[in-house]
Amino acid sequence: MFPSWLSLLHWKPLKMEGLRRAGDGIMPLDTIDLTTTDEERPVVRLLSDSNNGYYLCPICKSLLDQPVTTTCGHIFCKECLTTALDQLHYCPLCNMFVLDFFRIYF
Incomplete structure (x- = not known):
């Protein structure tokens, strides 16, 4: 018998202890407010x-x-x-690896 087959004979269910997902309990570092007006964003306007x-x-x-x-x-x-x-699958500006791009509708 193969070792993997033997391990199936002694199988025990895993116990879920602690957090269930990797992101549970992690708080965001910053919040982006998309409701600001143009007056509050002078850099974008400039x-x-x-x-x-x-x-x-x-x-x-x-x-x-x-x-x-x-x-x-x-x-x-x-x-x-x-x-x-x-030519290359890298962003022309920041050289980050890029596989796909998305259409923008104004």
């Missing part, structure tokens, strides 16, 4: 005002065409990011 209210793709330096975002949160044109990810 950044958008510097480009006349438009966000430019950091790859082609043009207005976004079919904007997409990576899992690390950077925003690019869909074509620019697709071309960049064909």
